[in-house]
Amino acid sequence: MNLQQVFSQSDTVGKAVAIVLLLMSIASWVVILWKAWMLRRAGGDVARSTVAFWQAPSIADGATRVSELDRSRLVMPLLHATQAPADGTLAAAGDRAQQLTRVLRDALHAIMGRLSFGQVLLATVGSTAPFVGLLGTVWGIYHALTGIAGTNQISIDKVAGPVGEALIMTAAGLAVAIPAVLAYNWFGRTIGGIEAELEGFARDVRELLK
Numbered sequence: 001m002n003l004q005q006v007f008s009q010s011d012t013v014g015k016a017v018a019i020v021l022l023l024m025s026i027a028s029w030v031v032i033l034w035k036a037w038m039l040r041r042a043g044g045d046v047a048r049s050t051v052a053f054w055q056a057p058s059i060a061d062g063a064t065r066v067s068e069l070d071r072s073r074l075v076m077p078l079l080h081a082t083q084a085p086a087d088g089t090l091a092a093a094g095d096r097a098q099q100l101t102r103v104l105r106d107a108l109h110a111i112m113g114r115l116s117f118g119q120v121l122l123a124t125v126g127s128t129a130p131f132v133g134l135l136g137t138v139w140g141i142y143h144a145l146t147g148i149a150g151t152n153q154i155s156i157d158k159v160a161g162p163v164g165e166a167l168i169m170t171a172a173g174l175a176v177a178i179p180a181v182l183a184y185n186w187f188g189r190t191i192g193g194i195e196a197e198l199e200g201f202a203r204d205v206r207e208l209l210k
Contacts, residue, residue, distance in 0.1 A: 013136075013139050013143075014136055014139060014140050014143065014169070017132060017133070017135060017136035017139070017169060018136065018169070018172070020132055021129060021132055021133060021136075021169075021172050021173060021176050024125045024128075024129050024132070024176050024180075025175075025176045027121060027125070028121065028122055028125045028176065028179065028180040028183070029179070031118040031121055031122060031183075032122070032179065032180075032183045034118070035117075035118050035183070035187050036183075036187075038072070039115070039187060039190045039191065039194070041071060041072055042072040042074055042115065042194055043190065043193070043194055045069060045070050045071050045072045045074060045075070046070075046072075046074055046075060046194055046197050046198060046201075047197070048069045049065075049066045049069045049070040049074075049075040049076075050075065050197065050201050052065040052066060052069055053065060053066050053075070053079075053201075054204075059208075059209075062079075063076075063079050066079060074111050074114075074115075074194070074198065075198070075201065077107045077110065077111060078104060078107050078108070078111075078198065078201065078202050078205060079205070080107075081103040081104055081106065081107040082100060082103065082104070082205060082209055084099075085099065085103075095210075096209070096210050097206070097210040100205075100206045100209055100210055101206060104202040104205070104206055107202070108195075108198060108199065108202055111198060112191075112195055115191045115194060115195070116191060118187075119184060119187060119188065119191075122180045122181075122183055122184040122187070123180075123184050125176060125177065125180040126177050126178075126180035126181035126184055127177075128177075129173045129174075129176040129177035129180065130170075130173045130174055130177050131173070132173055133169045133170045133171070133172050133173015133174065133176070133177075134169070134170055134173060135169075136166070136169030136170075136172075136173070137166050137167055137169040137170045138166075139166075140163075140165065140166025140167075140169060141163055141166045141167075143166075144163055144165070144166055145163075
């Protein structure tokens with residue numbers, strides 16, 4: 001019995017569950033592949049950009065070097081944020097150290113929002129896919145036992161087949177959830193490392209310019 005036969009023999013609810021699991025799997029794998037590429041490039045860009053900045057003879061030269069290396073645009077927003085605000089505005093209130101703290105914090109929040117994009121989807125798929133699969137299993141078993149009872153010929157052979165087919169939904173739910181959970185944890189660790197590097201860089205820039 002293959003998956004196509006199981007799907008064709010399912011009722012409307014069973015097919016809906018299978019379609020939901022398929023969509024969850026497609027969405028999570030798209031995010032996994034995209035974030036794996038993005039974070040790998042981002043980690044290298046941040047490391048190279050920060051090193052190049054501190055090796056530059058001036059802040060202007062450092063910004064130029066960073067703009068050439070920061071393909072992911074994770075470091076440049078921090079440098080752009082350090083530009084002096086317009087006079088006569090609340091953004092210009094307070095001393096220079098307070099201004100830098102505020103603008104660098106806001107820039108970091110925006111950067112982390114970009115890096116964390118897709119994490120909610122992976123967490124949602126990882127936590128709900130097993131229960132969606134379990135719903136398909138419970139409904140499939142109920143549907144199978146109801147059909148068997150209607151024949152008035154109950155035997156282990158007639159029960160094992162439909163119930164075994166229904167249990168495939170549980171396996172499908174786990175197959176969708178496990179990669180999403182593993183990717184979520186891996187990406188979270190990678191994002192944490194990049195965040196630490198950016199926070200350190202922002203703190204050093206603040207001390208340099210205040």
